[in-house]
Amino acid sequence: VPFDDRDGWIWLDGQFVPWREAKVHVLTHGLHYASAVFEGERMYGGEIFELTAHTERLFKSAEILDMEIPFTVAEIDQACKDTCAKNGLEDAYLRPIAWRGSEMIGVSAQNTKTHVAIAVWDWPSYFSPEARAKGIRLTWAKYKRPSPETEPVHAKAAGLYMICTLSKHAAEKEGYTDAMMLDYRGYIAESTGSNVFFIQDGVIHTPLADCFLNGITRQSVIKLAREKGFEVVERHIKPEELAGFTECFVTGTAAEITPVAEIGEYTFKPGNISLSLMDDYSKMVRRQLVMA
Ligand code: PMP
The missing domain is CATH 3.20.10.10 (D-amino Acid Aminotransferase, subunit A, domain 2)
Structure with a gap:
């Protein structure tokens, strides 16, 4: 199933949106200039393994790329848990991502807004x-x-x-x-x-x-x-x-x-x-x- 055509909910900038509606514009800075940082983490039996370490790494990655995430680590931790719950998953792969928006397009991106999304899905094993x-x-x-x-x-x-x-x-x-x-x-x-x-x-x-x-x-x-x-x-x-x-x-x-x-x-x-x-x-x- 393609990743843009699934049932469920994606957390986007503080709100849950239906999976298929979690879209960005083609003139998104993150798409053109790779101003995007992300995480990959797993929930096992209702608990996300090293959740805060992953969230802190997301913030660290953003800081290294001179991006400011408009949420706190605690808010993103909670959003990760909420996204799993909203999708009814106890075992899941989580993909938080932060990227620069479309307010500016060019190498300079000083005035772009940083967006954050969290998607979760069932992903039992990376290798067969x-x-x-x-x-x-x-x-x-x-x-x-x-x-x-x-x-x-x-x-x-x-x-x-x-x-x-x-x-x-x-x-x-x-x-x-x-x-x-x-x-x-x-x-x-x-x-x-x-x-x-x-x-x-x-x-x-x-x-x-x-x-x-x-x-x-x-x-x-x-x-x-x-x-x-x-x-x-x-x-x-x-x-x-x-x-x-x-x-x-x-x-x-x-x-x-x-x-x-x-x-x-x-x-x-x-x-x-x-x-x-x-x-x-x-x-x-x-x-x-x-x-x-
Ligand atoms: N190296 C690369 C290039 C990766 O993409 C990953 C997966 N995030 C890792 C190492 C392993 O990192 P982690 O154990 O934090 O998932």
């Missing part, structure tokens, strides 16, 4: 259950994550997804599920919509999030793994080091924890550590595992 069971296959992305001097790399901003969509499309055309992006220095960065972890001799390694999104799932998984007694090392990882890792998985709100079977010429097998973290993560988000 079959792919998740075997591990997904990734190829190398043609584009590299830019340096912090080139783009505001820590904002979850629409504009930063241009190279993600291009890389993901190229991968899919070759039969892969996703693409692994290197950063501007040539280190392993992240996939087009999730962070990556590797395992070698019982130790978990993950790239330092110094030029890409430090995912909320990434941070939760690092905390979870450390609480379970694993050593987690955040460091720069070179592509050729992948030969030494036995397990690999990606993390993200949509992807949750998904094992990886292949990145280019390197292969991995979902092993005990990945499987136990997947199990613990799914318990944690459903509050069946209480963290310190």
Whole structure:
């Protein structure tokens, strides 16, 4: 079903509007100049996982893009909960987005109004259950994550997804599920919509999030793994080091924890550590595992 033709309600600038009527004008600054920031979060059994962390990241992303959201964090938190309730969902993916309106069109957008919308829908699994069971296959992305001097790399901003969509499309055309992006220095960065972890001799390694999104799932998984007694090392990882890792998985709100079977010429097998973290993560988000 196309995303503009569904039943339900979308929260738009403080009010609920019928799903099909939640539209913007073609001369919207966010559409022309990518002045838009967004979030992706999930509700599990009536509770949104890390709700305030996501809302705070939305505000941080807006601030980085010099946009002012005309609501408070508490108001957006409440609106997220209300939108799930209004749509009768207890398990849902939530997509809050803020963008500059159509008062001005041009590079300068000083006098535009910032709009906010929240849409929620049922989205059980980002990758197919079959792919998740075997591990997904990734190829190398043609584009590299830019340096912090080139783009505001820590904002979850629409504009930063241009190279993600291009890389993901190229991968899919070759039969892969996703693409692994290197950063501007040539280190392993992240996939087009999730962070990556590797395992070698019982130790978990993950790239330092110094030029890409430090995912909320990434941070939760690092905390979870450390609480379970694993050593987690955040460091720069070179592509050729992948030969030494036995397990690999990606993390993200949509992807949750998904094992990886292949990145280019390197292969991995979902092993005990990945499987136990997947199990613990799914318990944690459903509050069946209480963290310190
Ligand atoms: N990197 C990118 C490019 C993403 O789009 C996402 C998903 N938001 C992530 C990482 C993971 O972030 P999170 O765990 O906060 O969803």
